[in-house]
Every structure is written in C-alpha cells, then in structure tokens.
Amino acid sequence: MTDFGRSHFFGGSPLNRLSWLRNSPVFLTLALESPRTKWVIFNDGKPLLTVPAPTSSATYSRTVSLPKPRTKPALTLLPTAAVLPLLGPAPYFAQGQNQGSVIPADLITTEHNGKGKFLESARIHGPTIVFLGTLESHDDSWLDRPASDYSKALETPESIIGDPYFALDVTGTDPEVLKDVLKQEIEGYGGVREEFGDALRVGLTLDPVEVAIFSEGRTMIDWNSRMKFCPSCGSKIYSLWGGWKLSCSSLLPWADNSGKKPCPTARGLHNVMHPRTDAVVAMAVLDETGEKILLGRNKRSRLPPGFYSTLSGFLEPSESFEEAVAREIWEESGIHVTDVRYHSCQPWPFPANLMIGCFAIADSSQKIRTDLDNELEDVRWFTRDEATHTSSRCSRVVIHMISNASGPGKKDPPSQGTSTREDTAQTHPNSKSDHSSSNKDRAVTLRVPGKQIIGGVLIEKWAHRQLDELGYAFALGRPQV
Numbered sequence: 176m177t178d179f180g181r182s183h184f185f186g187g188s189p190l191n192r193l194s195w196l197r198n199s200p201v202f203l204t205l206a207l208e209s210p211r212t213k214w215v216i217f218n219d220g221k222p223l224l225t226v227p228a229p230t231s232s233a234t235y236s237r238t239v240s241l242p243k244p245r246t247k248p249a250l251t252l253l254p255t256a257a258v259l260p261l262l263g264p265a266p267y268f269a270q271g272q273n274q275g276s277v278i279p280a281d282l283i284t285t286e287h288n289g290k291g292k293f294l295e296s297a298r299i300h301g302p303t304i305v306f307l308g309t310l311e312s313h314d315d316s317w318l319d320r321p322a323s324d325y326s327k328a329l330e331t332p333e334s335i336i337g338d339p340y341f342a343l344d345v346t347g348t349d350p351e352v353l354k355d356v357l358k359q360e361i362e363g364y365g366g367v368r369e370e371f372g373d374a375l376r377v378g379l380t381l382d383p384v385e386v387a388i389f390s391e392g393r394t395m396i397d398w399n400s401r402m403k404f405c406p407s408c409g410s411k412i413y414s415l416w417g418g419w420k421l422s423c424s425s426l427l428p429w430a431d432n433s434g435k436k437p438c439p440t441a442r443g444l445h446n447v448m449h450p451r452t453d454a455v456v457a458m459a460v461l462d463e464t465g466e467k468i469l470l471g472r473n474k475r476s477r478l479p480p481g482f483y484s485t486l487s488g489f490l491e492p493s494e495s496f497e498e499a500v501a502r503e504i505w506e507e508s509g510i511h512v513t514d515v516r517y518h519s520c521q522p523w524p525f526p527a528n529l530m531i532g533c534f535a536i537a538d539s540s541q542k543i544r545t546d547l548d549n550e551l552e553d554v555r556w557f558t559r560d561e562a563t564h565t566s567s568r569c570s571r572v573v574i575h576m577i578s579n580a581s582g583p584g585k586k587d588p589p590s591q592g593t594s595t596r597e598d599t600a601q602t603h604p605n606s607k608s609d610h611s612s613s614n615k616d617r618a619v620t621l622r623v624p625g626k627q628i629i630g631g632v633l634i635e636k637w638a639h640r641q642l643d644e645l646g647y648a649f650a651l652g653r654p655q656v
C-alpha cells in the first residue's frame with residue numbers, strides 16, 4: 176500500500192492507475208481480457224461481498240486473494256470469465272454507433288475534424304465499467320515498457336503487468352441474469368454467500384487494502400451513475416477513458432443535431448466532464464495552550480450519546496483551505512480562529528469527498544454560539560487529562576468535559592482528575608450541581624470517531640501530543656505569541 180506517512184482509511188490504494196493509458200481501447204481491452212483481472216461489483220452503490228457463514232472456516236471465493244481465514248465480509252473479486260454475461264456484447268471499448276459495432280478507424284485516425292478526442296475508448300452501450308488500475312508485485316515494473324507506445328508493447332492480455340482491477344455497475348442488470356452469475360461463481364464453495372452490503376457500514380469494516388480499492392470503485396461508479404445528461408444541452412452522455420471521462424452524445428460523429436444549437440461543451444477546455452470530488456475541511460480547534468480542543472455534536476445525525484467530533488464543512492469556490500476552516504468554525508460555533516495549519520487529507524467515498532484535515536488556534540474564552548447556521552446541537556471545549564483509544568469503530572477518549580455554559584470571559588476551571596467510566600453517557604451524574612453552582616468541569620467519557628475517520632485521527636493526534644510537526648509554539652515548548 177502506498178504510504179506517504181499520513182495515509183488514511185479509504186486512501187492508500189495499492190493500485191497503479193495508469194491514467195495515461197486509459198484513452199487506449201487496446202490497453203483497456205487487453206486488461207479486461209487478462210486471466211488475472213478482478214472485478215468489484217456494485218449494485219445501487221452497494222458492493223458485492225463474500226460473507227462467511229457463522230460456522231464456516233471461511234473457505235470462500237476462489238478469487239479473493241486476501242489473507243484467510245476471515246470471519247467478516249470480504250470484497251468479492253470476480254474474474255472476467257464470471258462477469259462476461261453482465262458486460263454486454265464486445266467490443267467493450269471503442270464502441271460504434273450500434274451495439275456490437277466498432278468505431279470506424281478513419282474516424283479516429285482523421286480525428287474527425289478534431290473530434291477524435293471524443294471517441295477515445297468510448298463506451299456508449301452497456302453497463303458502466305471503470306478501470307481502477309493494476310495491482311503489481313515488486314517484480315512487476317512498467318518502467319521496462321514504453322510509456323506511450325503501448326500499442327506495440329501490448330499484444331496479448333498476458334503482456335499486461337500485474338492484476339488489472341475493474342469496477343462494474345449492475346444496477347440495471349436483469350436480476351435473473353445477475354442471480355445466475357453469482358450462483359455459478361460460488362457453486363462448490365459451501366459455507367459462504369454473496370450479497371450486496373450497505374456501503375458505509377461495510378466500508379468501515381473492510382481491511383485497508385480492500386477498502387482503498389472499494390473507495391475508488393464506489394466513487395467512480397457513483398459519479399458515472401448520477402451523470403446521465405449533458406449539463407449544457409441536455410443530450411445523453413457516454414463514457415470515455417475507461418469510465419474516467421464523460422462526454423456529450425451530440426459530439427459523436429453520427430449524432431443528428433439538426434435543429435439544435437451546437438453544444439457549448441464542443442469548444443474550449445470544458446469539452447468533457449471529469450470525476451467529481453467535493454472538498455470538505457475537517458478541523459480540530461485548539462486553545463493557545465494546546466490543552467483544550469473544540470468539538471461539536473451534529474444536530475441532524477442520529478449519534479450515540481456522548482458522541483462529539485471535529486467541526487467540518489464544504490470548501491466553497493474561490494476559497495482557500497485556511498479561509499474555509501475559519502469561516503466554517505465561525506458559522507458553526509461563533510469562534511474566531513487563527514493559525515490554521517494543514518495536517519492530512521482523506522478520500523471519503525460517500526459519495527465523492529476529500530476530507531481536508533486541519534488544526535487551528537482560538538481563544539477559548541470566546542463566546543460559543545450555535546445559533547448562526549444552526550447545524551450543531553452542541554459545541555464544547557474539552558480538556559485533555561488522559562487519553563486512550565481503541566481500534567473499535569467508536570474509539571473512546573477519556574477526557575474532562577468543561578461546560579460551555581459559563582458564558583464569555585470566564586476562564587475554564589482546572590482539571591479535576593480522570594473518569595474511567597467508559598459507559599458514562601454525555602454527562603456525569605453530578606454534573607447538574609457542578610454546572611450550576613461552581614462551574615467545575617464534569618468528568619465524562621466522550622465518544623469520538625475512530626481512526627477510520629479523519630476527525631478521529633486529528634483528535635487522537637492531539638490527545639497523544641503528536642503535533643510537533645505542525646510547528647505550533649505550545650508543541651515546541653515555546654509561549655504562544
């Protein structure tokens with residue numbers, strides 16, 4: 176797995192995406208036909224899983240190449256031979272006007288008055304296919320091959336380096352055909368069943384390699400499935416580049432555009448649609464000493480008692496990371512921050528986000544208010560006394576919660592020790608009297624996101640004092656200026 180030191184769950188895919196080869200139908204077709212090829216199947220956004228039966232010793236899919244035995248669902252990886260009935264007729268790429276036809280060579284070679292780029296690996300018929308990349312061993316190397324002259328270097332499926340991975344959307348497939356394919360695939364492999372599982376729930380429980388492949392596939396299948404018509408002229412759209420670009424069908428050489436104005440996407444740099452990624456800033460706000468953290472509880476989510484997380488919000492057009500962090504924190508909590516610093520980011524395939532993790536500094540004596548955008552049920556400062564975490568989905572950090580009801584200008588009280596009652600809910604039984612009379616902090620167990628979620632990672636970094644690399648004065652032992 177790729178690891179740049181700050182790789183997160185859903186990221187760190189081991190696949191070589193080979194993006195410069197996607198425009199070649201020769202490459203994509205050979206990759207599809209490779210005996211080593213593996214398919215990740217999605218139905219209405221749900222991934223196909225191989226689920227061991229409770230009593231099974233997990234002798235399951237012949238195509239799953241992950242450590243065994245396992246007792247939890249695994250991503251089902253089918254060979255091309257198994258999914259052929261689901262793909263529609265060949266050719267699978269460089270498809271012509273009618274199903275089963277090929278784009279005439281002269282249209283490509285002459286670029287059809289500059290429109291050849293609208294035909295690159297075109298897939299106009301059949302279900303959505305996305306080329307995800309190849310999984311290569313240490314001995315595999317594309318560096319031994321010509322980078323661009325692949326048409327000569329790649330003559331057979333065996334000449335493809337590594338295991339090609341594709342994603343396939345079977346949402347519109349005849350259920351009987353799909354049922355038959357899955358039945359044949361698992362025949363003879365007792366003790367397992369194949370099912371389409373809830374993407375978010377399953378995604379958080381897959382192992383890191385599977386989940387990174389799942390993440391890429393789900394985001395790309397989702398994008399392809401949502402985009403059906405050209406946003407400029409309303410014509411149908413079709414797939415290019417192995418599912419990585421979409422184009423307006425009015426640009427096809429055989430399109431009948433009589434009576435229509437030319438599609439605006441025919442000109443300039445906006446002639447294809449690229450996969451969407453929506454950036455979200457997720458930020459841990461610390462006080463000047465680095466000892467307190469500002470966390471919020473969302474109003475709309477059905478969260479377990481005591482569950483708080485970092486604040487977050489969508490990056491808006493013409494806004495920097497730092498500006499988005501400052502705006503979102505103020506809108507959600509009324510707190511003004513300074514000194515925003517980037518930490519790391521996480522792909523989030525529900526459906527297509529990039530979570531940008533940042534830290535920021537604020538004066539904790541500022542008044543907290545949630546009535547500006549009314550997104551959060553509660554926002555509070557928490558102070559660190561002792562922090563622990565587990566590998567469970569909801570790690571538990573034992574810290575002291577300080578009431579934010581003390582109003583502006585009041586200094587928070589000192590810590591009074593640590594609660595170890597992990598089953599404690601949002602407030603301590605004594606919190607009422609503490610809250611109303613002496614403004615003492617209340618010992619509680621707080622639930623925060625696990626390490627699968629970047630907010631949980633940021634909180635953990637803070638809890639374990641692992642912020643030196645950000646250069647904050649408090650982390651380096653200097654007074655905060």
Ligand SMILES: [Zn+2]
Pocket residue numbers: 405406407408409410423424425438439440
């Ligand atoms: Zn159009």
